[in-house]
Amino acid sequence: MKNYSSYKLEDFLNDERFRKWILCNGREESLFWENFKEQYPDKINSMTLAGALFMSLHRLQVPVDKNIKEDIWTQVENSIDDFNLESEPSRLPLTFYRWWIVAATLVLVGGLVWSLQSTFNDVPLDYERQIGQAEISLKEKVNSTKSQQTILLKDGTKVKLKPGSKLSYSDFSANKRVVYLDGEGFFEVAKDSSKPFLVYAGHIIVRVIGTSFKVVSNTGKAKSSVSVTSGKVMVYATDKLDESGNQKANHAIYLYPNQRVVFDAATNAFEKGLVAQPIQLTDTGNAKEFLYTNTSVNTILNDLENAYGVTIRRDSNLFESCRVTAPLGDLPLFRKLDIVCQTIGATYEVFGTEIVISGVTCNL
């Protein structure tokens, strides 16, 4: 944790949260920094100066014309003749697009019949389209039972497929492990750093090396989500290649354990946060017992941060002298925090992927 009590001019300027607060004119992060001012009145001058210096440097930045940025990118793309031809629609080179325009007119008639069919059969469009574009032969598994099914893939990856969900996959002989999902699946991906594992799930693509996570993506619904249990996961939006014809830069989102992202195709926006029920990380040793007797709250919060891989923002100095006795046991993380906070008269809030504790009145 940061030692805010010894913060100096440079520290403020280097603090990402501080910069954010200054940049957005106090619209974000203000709860934290207003609180900070109250706790450290002697830092107000440093803060003011840091803020003014950062703002003035910001004003001296040369504004970027969006068109110039796009033009240069287009030229970069055009100059790169050796883009690999890949099977993924979002990564086709420009020359491929030109070919696509010709092909698209041919498909138009057939497409009409196809879309009628899909309406009648209630076939998921994105999923179906992605499978249709795949260059490798795929096997499809549809869970038409009423309970969850586990599918074991050739590389050792396990997928728990929810009822009504579908998964298409190959034997992974290509240089990537690509699967297609419609519905909900929990993935435990076998590690193979030479072959990234990609889940195409409607509007989003999830890319990992070896990890476990859950994907929910139902065709026809705008919102998809990815929740991570272990390892690191990269999520990005699928480009709609057949509609716009030009390639947009993908914004990748990185997720760590106990984090979750919801993608809303209607607004084209990702929203990152914590999963509803964070679980203890598996790679942090044995499950902790969380039994505390006269322990500093700081220590408890450190334990929780490590065990759940979350960031808990607070003033470490204030919490160090605060001691509590609490058998937290195997209660869920947020229940544990409820108990700690109630004991010391504090409250916590979740902002995105961070938990912020404030309002301590600890004088035990």
Added chain:
Amino acid sequence: MIQNSPHDTAIWNAFRLGDKSAYAEIYELYFDSLYSYGKKFVADQTQVEDAIQDLFIRLWRNREGLASVNNIKFYLFLSLRRDIRRINEKEKAVEKVDFESFLITQNHPAYEYSPDDTERELTLKLVTILKSLPKRQLEAITLRYYENFSIAEIASIMDVSEKTVRNTLHNSLTLLRKNSNLLYSLIKLALIYLLQ
């Protein structure tokens, strides 16, 4: 702004393996800072655009031979600065800046700080002062306090010694101090830190 982050390493490694979305991500993330940075140091504006374009094309073509990098932004700034230096040398268009001579000799209208001054006014004053600084001083300050590079990184980017960077920053802050009474005690803290 984000330095040595594990994300950087992940994006960079994906890019080196030929992941075009990672490549696009790098462009998206760092274009703005590179552009704004380059614009300040090249006389002919279109040269910056060409330099950035070449930088990214070269990056893709050589991706397989590139080293693993845990700070993409530093790598990009370093490369762009080197290219710009080369352009300037070719064109002989650079003003030969005598680096070590930036003593506290510049005279700027001294600003009196009145307690009524709002943060906004302070910002405006600082903008005026910063604008009047020699290019290299402004460059060092921008790299340090806006782009968040370390002293060592700035030294590599600007191709000078760390001591020179330290001195330049020190001189600049001293100048700010002279010109703004309010800043005095606060900047002193920063100076102590820099001179350690």
